[in-house]
Amino acid sequence: LTVTNSTNSTGADKPIASIIEESTCPDDCSNNGLCINEECQCNSGFYGESCSITTSQAPTVIKNAFEDLCDSSKKPCRTFIVPGYDFIDGAGLSCKYTSMSLKSNGTTTMLEEGDTFTHPGTYASSFFMYCNMPGSRKRRSTDFDIVATGYRIAVSNNGENYTEPLISIVFDSTCYECNTTTLSCEKLTTCPVQAEKPLDESKTKIWMIVPVVSAVVIVLIIIAVLIFKWKLKPKQSYIRDSTLSLPNTTRQIAPKSHFLTSEHIFLSERFQSESATDLNESKCGWK
Known part of the structure; x- marks a missing residue:
């Protein structure tokens, strides 16, 4: 096999093996790279097996x-x-x-x-x-x-x-x-009957959270109202009102009027007795 007019960059004749090796790269690398070990080594900005495409080209x-x-x-x-x-x-x-x-x-x-x-x-x-x-x-x-x-x-x-x-x-x-x-x-008529699909996960969580939060808010409102009413309620006074009388828990003493009445009765009877005696004596004296 004889090859003529094949030279390298220095003008020297290329070995036959080198020429065969270069011919195995597709399209001789499109003149945009070097064929090394039967593969194209593309110059910067060129891609593909034959160095024929650029990034601006769509696949x-x-x-x-x-x-x-x-x-x-x-x-x-x-x-x-x-x-x-x-x-x-x-x-x-x-x-x-x-x-x-x-x-x-x-x-x-x-x-x-x-x-x-x-x-x-x-x-x-x-x-x-x-x-x-x-x-x-x-x-x-x-x-x-x-x-x-x-x-x-x-x-x-x-x-x-x-x-x-x-x-x-x-x-x-x-x-x-x-x-x-x-x-x-x-x-398809062969489609199995499917249970209703639940709402998407985020919506399901929202529907679970809303009732719980609502219940907590209602409870807090009720507690706040009760505390407010309790604060507004007048407190009991522990100062004794002179116009009021408290029940007497001490031993009851009979009213003074009762003793006076008894004494009065006793004195009256005695007085009546003495008066009767004096009256009799007077009568005797008069006689």
Whole structure:
């Protein structure tokens, strides 16, 4: 094998082995890097196996390979695998979500889109990445039953330039059959009867706390009223009123008038006796 006109940077002829090694790197690293040990070492600002992409370029996603339906009765549905290529392993790799809810009030089914938020993506390889859902997010209260939830998911290499969104619907296959094309779900006749779902945890706690707090407040109000009335109530006076007489608990003494009456009776009888004697003596003297 003879190779001509192949020189290195100094103008010297390149060894055949070096030429073969360089030819194994894709697209000769797009002239944006060096081929070392059959791998491209990209220059600053260039990424990918062939050093052909920059962070300003969004990855390319393969829609048909994306799992657009996730059965919550079989797995948590908190991590989504996004297939494609040109994903960059850097701090800018991110996922943008737009939440969706399919709701029904028994007669009408409607699609409601919620808030949009971003979360860091996880690099797996240049051919796929992971989008992990953040912690549980609060849902707005509604009079409709939530049949299924879902997300529009777009990815970016720099947090600014995003791909077209992919759609994923999260549903329970034991009760519903959903379609990502029509964005609708139908209830199955085989769906088991479910007990009424309790209110969300924060609301349940509120409904538990409110009666307890109300009862405590009422008790405190009653106690305050009783204390207030007690303070307003006139206190008993311990100074003896001269116009009032207290019951006499000492040994009762007969009224003085009783003794006087008895004495008077005694003296009267004596006086009558003496008077009668004097009268008789007088009569005798007169005789």
